[in-house]
Amino acid sequence: QKEVEQDPGPLSVPEGAIVSLNCTYSNSAFQYFMWYRQYSRKGPELLMYTYSSGNKEDGRFTAQVDKSSKYISLFIRDSQPSDSATYLCAMSSSASKIIFGSGTRLSIRP
Amino acid sequence: EAQVTQNPRYLITVTGKKLTVTCSQNMNHEYMSWYRQDPGLGLRQIYYSMNVEVTDKGDVPEGYKVSRKEKRNFPLILESPSPNQTSLYFCASSLTFGTGQETQYFGPGTRLLVL
Numbered sequence: 001q002k003e004v005e006q007d008p009g010p011l012s013v014p015e016g017a018i019v020s021l022n023c024t025y026s027n028s029a030f031q032y033f034m035w036y037r038q039y040s041r042k043g044p045e046l047l048m049y050t051y052s053s054g055n056k057e058d059g060r061f062t063a064q065v066d067k068s069s070k071y072i073s074l075f076i077r078d079s080q081p082s083d084s085a086t087y088l089c090a091m092s093s094s095a096s097k098i099i100f101g102s103g104t105r106l107s108i109r110p
Numbered sequence: 111e112a113q114v115t116q117n118p119r120y121l122i123t124v125t126g127k128k129l130t131v132t133c134s135q136n137m138n139h140e141y142m143s144w145y146r147q148d149p150g151l152g153l154r155q156i157y158y159s160m161n162v163e164v165t166d167k168g169d170v171p172e173g174y175k176v177s178r179k180e181k182r183n184f185p186l187i188l189e190s191p192s193p194n195q196t197s198l199y200f201c202a203s204s205l206t207f208g209t210g211q212e213t214q215y216f217g218p219g220t221r222l223l224v225l
Binding site: 006008019042043045046088090092095097098099100101102104 | 121145151152153154155158162166167168169174200202209214215217218219
């Protein structure tokens with residue numbers, strides 16, 4: 001079993017919809033949780049970074065961490081075609097070694 | 111301009127021929143890391159470095175070496191490449207890791223084919 005599981009998609013939604021992306025994990029020692037966005041033929045870029053449980057909001061993006069369920073989510077409000085990308089979750093227990101999910105391909109239809 | 115550079119961008123080599131992929135950042139970052147990306151497997155961390163002369167294994171370190179003699183450079187060395195190391199490689203850096211305030215910068219990627 002992988003330490004981090006992520007549905008690869010693809011996920012296709014209409015413009016303006018709320019998008020929910022999720023990851024589950026098995027290692028209860030994880031305490032740093034991240035979401036990356038990767039456009040085609042580009043390197044990943046860090047979108048959201050959360051320490052321990054709770055919510056974090058940044059513009060149209062909200063990251064949620066539920067450590068009791070070992071489940072993290074990224075919500076995108078008012079989705080735009082420019083949000084079309086692959087989204088990767090990532091986690092770390094020691095603030096140094098990082099484990100990534102396999103990524104979810106997201107497509108926003110105009 | 112703040113950036114992470116990698117060289118070469120594309121490389122075709124043969125099994126067993128030692129190679130080095132260079133990574134350099136101009137932001138005085140302490141934390142640097144190497145990743146490989148394969149279809150269906152996402153990004154996997156190979157090695158990371160918290161600072162000069164401090165390196166440690168990531169998730170998939172077998173077959174790779176790194177060194178951190180200077181703060182700006184973090185080369186990835188494949189002593190005897192094999193076909194299963196064919197992949198897309200990314201170098202990344204951030205000021206620190208673990209404070210929640212980091213902005214992480216990724217290089218443009220190096221596409222490696224080992225025949």
